Amino acid sequence: MNRKQLIKEIQKKRSFLCVGLDTDLSKIPGHLLREKDPVFEFNRQIIDATADYAVAYKPNIAFYEALGPKGWESLNKTLEYIPKDIFTIADAKRGDIGNTSSLYAKAFFESMDFDSITVAPYMGVDSVKPFLEFEGKWVILLALTSNEGSKDFQLFGAANGKPLFQEVLEKSSQWGSPENMMYVVGATRGEKIGEVRKIVPDHFFLVPGVGAQGGSLEEVAKYGMNRECGLLVNSSRGIIYAGSDHNFAQAARNEAGKLQQEMEALLDMYL
Amino acid sequence: MNRKQLIKEIQKKRSFLCVGLDTDLSKIPGHLLREKDPVFEFNRQIIDATADYAVAYKPNIAFYEALGPKGWESLNKTLEYIPKDIFTIADAKRGDIGNTSSLYAKAFFESMDFDSITVAPYMGVDSVKPFLEFEGKWVILLALTSNEGSKDFQLFGAANGKPLFQEVLEKSSQWGSPENMMYVVGATRGEKIGEVRKIVPDHFFLVPGVGAQGGSLEEVAKYGMNRECGLLVNSSRGIIYAGSDHNFAQAARNEAGKLQQEMEALLDMYL
Numbered sequence: 271m272n273r274k275q276l277i278k279e280i281q282k283k284r285s286f287l288c289v290g291l292d293t294d295l296s297k298i299p300g301h302l303l304r305e306k307d308p309v310f311e312f313n314r315q316i317i318d319a320t321a322d323y324a325v326a327y328k329p330n331i332a333f334y335e336a337l338g339p340k341g342w343e344s345l346n347k348t349l350e351y352i353p354k355d356i357f358t359i360a361d362a363k364r365g366d367i368g369n370t371s372s373l374y375a376k377a378f379f380e381s382m383d384f385d386s387i388t389v390a391p392y393m394g395v396d397s398v399k400p401f402l403e404f405e406g407k408w409v410i411l412l413a414l415t416s417n418e419g420s421k422d423f424q425l426f427g428a429a430n431g432k433p434l435f436q437e438v439l440e441k442s443s444q445w446g447s448p449e450n451m452m453y454v455v456g457a458t459r460g461e462k463i464g465e466v467r468k469i470v471p472d473h474f475f476l477v478p479g480v481g482a483q484g485g486s487l488e489e490v491a492k493y494g495m496n497r498e499c500g501l502l503v504n505s506s507r508g509i510i511y512a513g514s515d516h517n518f519a520q521a522a523r524n525e526a527g528k529l530q531q532e533m534e535a536l537l538d539m540y541l
Numbered sequence: 542m543n544r545k546q547l548i549k550e551i552q553k554k555r556s557f558l559c560v561g562l563d564t565d566l567s568k569i570p571g572h573l574l575r576e577k578d579p580v581f582e583f584n585r586q587i588i589d590a591t592a593d594y595a596v597a598y599k600p601n602i603a604f605y606e607a608l609g610p611k612g613w614e615s616l617n618k619t620l621e622y623i624p625k626d627i628f629t630i631a632d633a634k635r636g637d638i639g640n641t642s643s644l645y646a647k648a649f650f651e652s653m654d655f656d657s658i659t660v661a662p663y664m665g666v667d668s669v670k671p672f673l674e675f676e677g678k679w680v681i682l683l684a685l686t687s688n689e690g691s692k693d694f695q696l697f698g699a700a701n702g703k704p705l706f707q708e709v710l711e712k713s714s715q716w717g718s719p720e721n722m723m724y725v726v727g728a729t730r731g732e733k734i735g736e737v738r739k740i741v742p743d744h745f746f747l748v749p750g751v752g753a754q755g756g757s758l759e760e761v762a763k764y765g766m767n768r769e770c771g772l773l774v775n776s777s778r779g780i781i782y783a784g785s786d787h788n789f790a791q792a793a794r795n796e797a798g799k800l801q802q803e804m805e806a807l808l809d810m811y812l
Contacts, residue, residue, distance in 0.1 A: 332635075332637060332641045333644055335648050336644040336647050336648040338613060342610045342613065346609075363636055363637050364603075365634055365661055366603060366634050367686070367688040370604075371603075373603040373607040374606065377606050377607045390634075390636055390661045390664075391663060391693075391694060392661050392683055392686075393634075393690055393691060394693030394695070398690075415664050417667050417668070418665070419666040419667040422665030422666055423662060423708060424663065426697075426698060430698070434697055441693055
């Protein structure tokens with residue numbers, strides 16, 4: 271899916287919601303465990319219930335990888351089930367050199383048909399560029415994450431005037447363009463999102479950390495939105511585990527619907 | 542495998558050789574493609590041919606992941622085939638937060654039984670610590686890698702007196718100990734290895750970049766060895782693709798043997 275199509279979907283659905291499919295066998299409703307593929311069955315019902323409100327789905331690859339070959343099958347089936355007008359993100363945080371990155375790219379962009387993959391920047395240009403060689407595919411590069419440990423290295427150098435995350439943004443924005451790169455920018459650092467927006471005015475941000483992690487959607491929109499929205503705000507647990515029994519899909523739909531309404535109001539306010 | 546056992550193996554085999562299993566269907570001898578599981582068959586013969594000389598095997602996870610569920614089966618079979626007195630490294634370069642890191646750790650340390658996994662530091666402490674909670678398992682953290690792009694961010698801050706890789710070493714060495722952490726330090730930066738050794742005198746280094754990438758084994762030993770050796774030097778393509786037909790295993794054995802002899806001489810010289 272290209273940038274134009276993504277922006278069109280955001281306008282159509284009046285939403286910039288990404289639903290994180292962090293599907294965990296120990297957390298899904300018990301009755302699903304009798305299904306042949308409980309992970310896929312859970313995802314299928316979540317997708318059916320939330321597709322009206324979501325412009326993106328983001329399976330967290332670790333949850334599937336942890337289940338071995340069976341997990342990869344569940345992931346494949348899930349990916350094929352997602353409607354084609356919804357953006358897909360492999361949250362894999364890969365990052366390795368040259369031929370190895372190419373293999374990861376092939377795995378997620380060819381063997382599977384994800385629109386995008388999250389990538390870690392530590393190894394530099396030759397760990398990122400191989401992903402950018404796939405027409406119509408996206409790199410979502412870690413910039414400023416929402417976790418406690420983001421302070422350890424991402425803010426390194428700030429005392430001398432420029433934190434590492436700024437260097438990452440400045441350099442990497444030369445490797446691709448707003449047509450094939452996005453950035454992970456955590457919601458837990460409200461005004462920091464504004465700093466990032468100044469450095470990369472046109473790129474989309476994938477924003478985790480709203481909800482369970484304490485980030486505020488209003489602040490994210492206030493500091494992060496650009497004139498084409500430029501945001502995909504992710505919620506995982508807050509949506510997919512909103513209910514815990516037979517009503518789980520309806521509960522997920524309610525939560526996704528609430529977020530869509532808030533997002534619609536913010537789009538009305540800022541765009 | 543614990544540190545004491547690893548050091549004992551190095552002394553016994555007079556070698557600190559790690560063989561990288563970057564097994565690529567397009568590069569293995571054609572006659573193997575008729576086998577039911579060509580990847581495993583190739584690995585099996587490489588392991589049989591090199592186990593006398595190697596103290597570690599390092600499958601590059603991307604090569605297996607790119608093959609889908611079948612690749613994970615080949616990886617599992619390979620891991621089970623590796624003799625128990627040889628250290629195993631999942632070269633996966635994972636790095637994500639809290640519960641996601643725990644899932645990756647479970648995948649590689651429990652579902653599979655790797656001794657260690659390579660991890661990227663960008664997300665900080667809560668992306669690394671979950672891996673350290675597994676008794677007898679190791680994190681091998683990226684510090685200063687051997688690729689061209691390592692300059693992009695790993696040397697960031699050097700102009701102000703401290704490069705990022707130094708901050709990574711100083712902080713992360715507090716999270717674990719030389720008993721459960723190693724560092725990736727590329728061989729292509731000879732004297733830089735000495736700088737790293739000063740910061741973390743006791744940790745093992747996993748050193749890629751010797752051979753195909755141009756690093757010198759003599760320099761690595763000169764600048765990087767400590768009194769317990771403290772090195773695992775990896776060679777992948779130079780060994781496993783030394784031959785290209787029915788003689789491939791013997792050719793791999795010859796190359797591994799040559800490296801072992803060089804390593805034995807260096808151990809004699811420095812230890």
